[in-house]
Amino acid sequence: MGADASDLSLVRRVQRGDKGAFDALVLKYQHKLVKLVMRYVRNPAEAEDIAQEAFIKAYRALPQFRGDSAFYTWLYRIAINTAKNAVVSRDRSPIEYNIDRNSEESYEMQGRMKDSETPEALVLTDEIRSIVNAAIDALPEDLRTAIVLRELEGLSYEEIAAAMDCPVGTVRSRIFRAREAIDRRLREVFEGGLGRAEELG
Amino acid sequence: MNEELDSQLSAMFDDELASAECELLARRLSRDVELKARWERYAVIAAAIRAERGVRLNARVARRVSVIVGSEPALAGQSAPRRRERRWLRPAAGVAVAAGVAAVSILWLRAQAPPGTVVATPPLAAVSALRVTTPAVVPAASSRPSGSDSYVVPPAARGAAAIVPATELANYVVAHSMFSSPVARRNLLSSFMTSEPGEAGAIPLSTDSAQDLPRDAKSSAQ
Numbered sequence: 135m136g137a138d139a140s141d142l143s144l145v146r147r148v149q150r151g152d153k154g155a156f157d158a159l160v161l162k163y164q165h166k167l168v169k170l171v172m173r174y175v176r177n178p179a180e181a182e183d184i185a186q187e188a189f190i191k192a193y194r195a196l197p198q199f200r201g202d203s204a205f206y207t208w209l210y211r212i213a214i215n216t217a218k219n220a221v222v223s224r225d226r227s228p229i230e231y232n233i234d235r236n237s238e239e240s241y242e243m244q245g246r247m248k249d250s251e252t253p254e255a256l257v258l259t260d261e262i263r264s265i266v267n268a269a270i271d272a273l274p275e276d277l278r279t280a281i282v283l284r285e286l287e288g289l290s291y292e293e294i295a296a297a298m299d300c301p302v303g304t305v306r307s308r309i310f311r312a313r314e315a316i317d318r319r320l321r322e323v324f325e326g327g328l329g330r331a332e333e334l335g
Numbered sequence: 336m337n338e339e340l341d342s343q344l345s346a347m348f349d350d351e352l353a354s355a356e357c358e359l360l361a362r363r364l365s366r367d368v369e370l371k372a373r374w375e376r377y378a379v380i381a382a383a384i385r386a387e388r389g390v391r392l393n394a395r396v397a398r399r400v401s402v403i404v405g406s407e408p409a410l411a412g413q414s415a416p417r418r419r420e421r422r423w424l425r426p427a428a429g430v431a432v433a434a435g436v437a438a439v440s441i442l443w444l445r446a447q448a449p450p451g452t453v454v455a456t457p458p459l460a461a462v463s464a465l466r467v468t469t470p471a472v473v474p475a476a477s478s479r480p481s482g483s484d485s486y487v488v489p490p491a492a493r494g495a496a497a498i499v500p501a502t503e504l505a506n507y508v509v510a511h512s513m514f515s516s517p518v519a520r521r522n523l524l525s526s527f528m529t530s531e532p533g534e535a536g537a538i539p540l541s542t543d544s545a546q547d548l549p550r551d552a553k554s555s556a557q
Contacts (some may be wrong), residue, residue: 137353138350139350139353139354139357140348140349140350140352140361142356142357143354143361144361144364145364146366147361148410149411150410150411151409151411152362152365153365153404153405153409154364154365154366154371154399155361155365156404157371157397157400157401157404157514158361158364160396160397160400161371161374161375161397162348162374162378163378164378164396164397164400164472164528165378165379165382165387165390165392167396168387168391168396169382169387172390173467178390178391182391182395182396185396186396186400186403189396189400190400190404193400193404194407197410209454214402255493257345257390259390259391259392262379262383262392263383263386263392266379266380266383269375279388281384284383285381285384286384291346291349291351295521306342306345306351307342309345309349310346311342313345313380316380317373317376317377317380318380319379320376321376324372324376325467331479331536
């Protein structure tokens, strides 16, 4: 088991011309990247635009990626640079709004107007979160501990096995079963409301 | 869907799957829509557990990136061949430089040596077959029974120089031909031939061998 073997196998496929493999990398890292960019810009819609630009830059630069560092580390650097450049260029040419900037209330409103979040999209995100949390609460304790240690604490299977005093194979199985249980609940939302919310968003 | 496959996908998402299995699954993941949708939901579950505030959990970024990448040219064959090319170019360039330096060193040593002395090339550890055991500068008449050592060959002994330095050096260069380029080797050999006509002519020829020579060569030998 090599570190970053999963990403590297997808990266190699993209380098050989398989664009579908790049979709998988974007799906895996889009939330992390948006979260990262939001350190530089507070507006979620703007953060998404910058993350999108970072992914496109990464795709174009992928022939030069040799795997000396982990793919996410490389992507992280691209995203940081893209975010910094976006902040600099935005500061150089601020967008003018017909709102009185002297008023604190108006300034707050300007922030909301820049945010393209629709109420439906916000509701959907909240709904997904509450479904995932409810599904985690309903899990047997060993499955819940395994998935939380993995996703929240970022521990490896080996570390979780040591913490839970069980074989690595058991950890793998527990995490998979936890994901499956949550996924069953989540699938209903994705297959039902997500498409409609995306159209609106 | 196959449970084993889903279990592998979960392990791959956590970067806990063996490389060989990752290769196979990556291939399937890039094509299988259902598998990709599951992969996407795994990412959403992770983001929801981490409670990333402000991050929307619908995959708008992925959809937009997918559309843009779809209109871009594929990356196939842009990186690997270049690296393969460099892999053999570097050692080849190193060998060429080393051969060039060796040739220049030999010529320089020969140019620096006083007339009438035999300059042996520095012994190389890797070339034991030649048995180069002579010091850097060897007296030509080393068989003298007594008297102070001299590195100047006396005129009387010059005619009997059985060492045949140019030949020895030429043999040495030929033996090392694998480390030098053909052009450098040819230049070196021709410089031996032209720079020391006296010594080359001092090679003792037996009468038998002299008879085998053409007539004009025979007269010059005698």
